[in-house]
Amino acid sequence: MRTQHFDLVVVGAGSGGYAAARTARDLGARVALVDHGPLGGLCILRGCMPSKTLLASGDAVQAIRESPKLGVRASPPAIDFSYIIARKREIIRGFADYRIEGIRSFPLFEGPAHFLSPGQLQVGDGDVLEAANFIIATGSIVAPPTLAGLAEAGYIDSDAALELERPPKSLIVLGGGYVATELGQFFARMGAATTMLMRASHVFSGEDDDVGDAVTFYFREEGIRMETGAQLSRVERRAGGKVVHYLVDGVPKSVEAEEIFYALGRVPNVAGLDLEKAGVAYHAITGIEIGPDLRTTNPAIFAIGDVTGPYELVHVAIYQGEMAARNAVGARERADYWLIKTRCVFTDPQIGIVGETEKELQRSNTAYLRGSYLFSDHGKAVSIGRTKGFVKMMASPDDGRILGAAIVGPEASDLIHELIVAMSFGATVDQFVKIPHLHPTLAEIWTYPADDIIAQRSLGSSAVAVVV
Numbered sequence: 049m050r051t052q053h054f055d056l057v058v059v060g061a062g063s064g065g066y067a068a069a070r071t072a073r074d075l076g077a078r079v080a081l082v083d084h085g086p087l088g089g090l091c092i093l094r095g096c097m098p099s100k101t102l103l104a105s106g107d108a109v110q111a112i113r114e115s116p117k118l119g120v121r122a123s124p125p126a127i128d129f130s131y132i133i134a135r136k137r138e139i140i141r142g143f144a145d146y147r148i149e150g151i152r153s154f155p156l157f158e159g160p161a162h163f164l165s166p167g168q169l170q171v172g173d174g175d176v177l178e179a180a181n182f183i184i185a186t187g188s189i190v191a192p193p194t195l196a197g198l199a200e201a202g203y204i205d206s207d208a209a210l211e212l213e214r215p216p217k218s219l220i221v222l223g224g225g226y227v228a229t230e231l232g233q234f235f236a237r238m239g240a241a242t243t244m245l246m247r248a249s250h251v252f253s254g255e256d257d258d259v260g261d262a263v264t265f266y267f268r269e270e271g272i273r274m275e276t277g278a279q280l281s282r283v284e285r286r287a288g289g290k291v292v293h294y295l296v297d298g299v300p301k302s303v304e305a306e307e308i309f310y311a312l313g314r315v316p317n318v319a320g321l322d323l324e325k326a327g328v329a330y331h332a333i334t335g336i337e338i339g340p341d342l343r344t345t346n347p348a349i350f351a352i353g354d355v356t357g358p359y360e361l362v363h364v365a366i367y368q369g370e371m372a373a374r375n376a377v378g379a380r381e382r383a384d385y386w387l388i389k390t391r392c393v394f395t396d397p398q399i400g401i402v403g404e405t406e407k408e409l410q411r412s413n414t415a416y417l418r419g420s421y422l423f424s425d426h427g428k429a430v431s432i433g434r435t436k437g438f439v440k441m442m443a444s445p446d447d448g449r450i451l452g453a454a455i456v457g458p459e460a461s462d463l464i465h466e467l468i469v470a471m472s473f474g475a476t477v478d479q480f481v482k483i484p485h486l487h488p489t490l491a492e493i494w495t496y497p498a499d500d501i502i503a504q505r506s507l508g509s510s511a512v513a514v515v516v
Contacts, residue, residue, distance in 0.1 A: 219359050243273040
């Protein structure tokens with residue numbers, strides 16, 4: 049056992065931790081990284097990148113199935129699932145190798161870490177690291193299942209789902225969040241008879257109802273069985289497969305499938321860190337407590353990313369990591385999540401959300417005007433046969449400043465960026481419509497809700513439909 053001294057020790061070498069370490073080093077700090085492995089981080093190894101690689105194959109299959117509406121008739125697509133998985137592994141190996149090269153440019157200590165004191169961290173049974181500051185970036189893990197009988201019957205989580213060698217013949221998806229919807233739709237497109245069970249009335253229960261209702265409708269239209277309002281009871285294993293029992297409006301129901309995909313969320317990865325010895329307050333579900341400057345209850349220790357909640361997003365972790373690093377070497381920055389909490393879901397149709405949702409505006413009693421427009425009414429979308437979904441925009445009735453926007457539709461993850469840029473400059477709807485939009489493009493659909501709000505404001509305050 050030996051003791052080593054650094055200016056900053058970053059615990060966790062995922063996207064947020066690596067960004068923190070790189071930023072601090074660029075500012076002249078002597079930085080060490082600690083990671084229990086495997087190196088690369090959740091996003092690259094078991095999250096964003098492998099899932100989006102698989103989704104691309106699912107989208108291609110669906111495009112072939114829907115091609116007759118454009119006058120192109122092809123035989124039913126043959127799916128080479130082994131190739132899809134092999135392609136995913138090759139791509140992820142390349143991403144991981146590149147990231148690992150960067151990680152190894154730091155003093156790296158591999159193994160589980162735990163605090164001995166507010167200023168000492170031990171890696172395994174070996175090195176003790178002392179530092180003026182620490183950043184905890186240990187991420188999240190799949191929430192342990194609590195549903196009776198699930199562990200005994202067996203299930204797959206998101207990690208296992210990404211490594212299956214073949215799609216199940218039938219699948220029950222527990223949950224209606226990002227992971228559940230993206231991978232649930234993927235396996236349905238790979239041929240699995242898929243049922244999704246969720247407690248809420250639609251997927252994405254935390255988002256606006258029109259967003260969640262739209263995707264739920266399109267999933268049903270695609271042939272996915274959507275059981276909403278489902279109160280899970282228990283799971284049992286039968287000779288024919290696995291059975292989930294649940295209630296809907298008090299009525300007992302059940303569904304049987306070859307496999308169960310458990311996608312009921314993640315929890316902060318805090319186990320084993322001995323945070324009590326470091327003077328760091330945390331909750332097993334909500335994560336480590338942090339202030340606006342990302343400091344924990346121990347001012348020498350920062351925490352970032354999924355381990356803090358509530359924004360389990362890579363770009364948020366990177367934003368926090370870079371800020372925490374600057375604060376650790378003397379800055380006094382405070383986090384602002386208004387635009388940073390922008391998010392997207394890579395279902396089909398995709399979802400993009402920026403700024404405030406209508407639910408958030410209503411909860412804060414903020415007056416707003418709403419404009420919306422359907423892709424089925426948009427010329428370019430109709431021409432290319434991509435008519436699912438809508439866009440909507442919320443703005444202040446006082447000055448027209450854009451408060452938030454959402455899109456359910458084709459290329460939503462890219463189209464939302466136009467609103468991110470506009471809102472980052474505090475744009476009003478009047479300023480927004482003056483931005484040139486090429487025709488015919490999907491992007492010009494945003495001008496319609498902006499025009500709608502302008503028209504509402506022109507009616508005068510007595511006639512404006514203000515929502516509070």
